[in-house]
Amino acid sequence: MTATGKPDEGLRNHLLAALPQGEFARIKSDLEPVSLILGEVLYESGDTLTHVYFPTTAIISLLYIMESGATAEIGIAGNNGLVGIALFMGGETTSNRAVVQSGGDAVRMKGDAVKTAFALGGVFQNVLLRYTQSLMTQISQTAVCNRLHSVEQQLCRWLLINHDQMQTDKLVMTHDLIANMLGVRREGVSIAAGHLQDRGLIKYARGTITMLDRAGLEAAVCECYQVVVDEYDRLLGEYVPRNR
Amino acid sequence: MTATGKPDEGLRNHLLAALPQGEFARIKSDLEPVSLILGEVLYESGDTLTHVYFPTTAIISLLYIMESGATAEIGIAGNNGLVGIALFMGGETTSNRAVVQSGGDAVRMKGDAVKTAFALGGVFQNVLLRYTQSLMTQISQTAVCNRLHSVEQQLCRWLLINHDQMQTDKLVMTHDLIANMLGVRREGVSIAAGHLQDRGLIKYARGTITMLDRAGLEAAVCECYQVVVDEYDRLLGEYVPRNR
DNA sequence: GGATGTATGTACGTTTCCGCACGTACGAAT
């Protein structure tokens, strides 16, 4: 992670952009722009958190790691989210690993500053809590989707959720990594991705996946995707631009 | 639901009991004891919440309902929890169904009163937020467990989590209802329960399940159970009595 | 240009769970 100098970089994060001028001005000096590189671990399960991260172009994945070493993604945060909920929820530490899934920029804010600003109430507190609730929906939906839907449907959901955070249609990601996120075998991802490619929805080659037909993906996905998007819009739509 | 007259009934809920005297005195008049009967729906997905419920002897299940009608439990709240997080998180409505899984008592608190007390900060806000975080762990673990573990392990987990909220070893619950909670077939539950019975861990007959060997169940369960218990204790252990 | 590492394709047997169907057995009500 390296510091970047851009001022107001934070405004590219939808949650920060939602703050009234006065509130943003109050915390502005606490925001530190950083660049995050692919694969970087922001914090490990059990770590005491030092910062809350507001991604701007980066995408962060929240992974759960089993004792066996198996992993499963429970949530994802891009420019419409944040990472480090435990800081203002009171737990200080987390039981997840936060890993950079797509390199890019973010701004971060020291834990003490977050707690101070949170305690003032206002829109800042409101937005953080609403985002937390939307994350709970995302996690719940992951639980349900894991139980009831096929790998192919889940792959669609995962691709769409990621695409929503991306500025491009090209995703740098191997089948193996996706398998770790979804908690399935690499082969299962390859087969499912092959089907989607046969149908012309995506195209992929050696570590990059290109979205070709977003509408087609939306038609192939299970209900879980839309539920999460709608709930985010319901909770935060008055503050942030709606998802595509 | 019927009103019950007991004063201080609320103190039998661990979260309320955690409040300092002053804070409890402030909200005491807002607490309304109620009796909840098995199967009662406290709120449906999409409903605007009117109250937060603090169970004392009742157990509430948070169910997710798919478009297909399939259900899956994402969380459970007994005397160490509460139901109605969306009220203080800002969402007002929820995407779950809250249904009474084990009849008993609770106290409830009007939404406005909850919001007022929450806005004051203090231990009340802290406890509610920490509980929310522990619920997120519970939901995450459910997601992971759904993905990676067998029905039998999940049944063990479900039985232990419930047992922790119960005052007795006898659980009134059919295999069919458990199947709805776990999001699996009834037959799958019957077979798994049969195995546990063969091993002398439980005994069941026509709608009641008796825990015979709790230590044995703990030995048979996957890691997911203990993770949830430990995280609850870590987050709230300074406030409430530890789980057994 | 050859070697090496990584990404993806393919295949096979096995396990787990599903959907469906039907049988059995308990318990309460008439």
Place this chain on the structure above:
DNA sequence: ATTCGTACGTGCGGAAACGTACATACATCC
């Protein structure tokens, strides 16, 4: 006592995904 509803047992075929193993193909580095 019979009936009937509900709870649980069991069996069968099939789908999905798993574990494992190995083949192929691109990409980069000497």
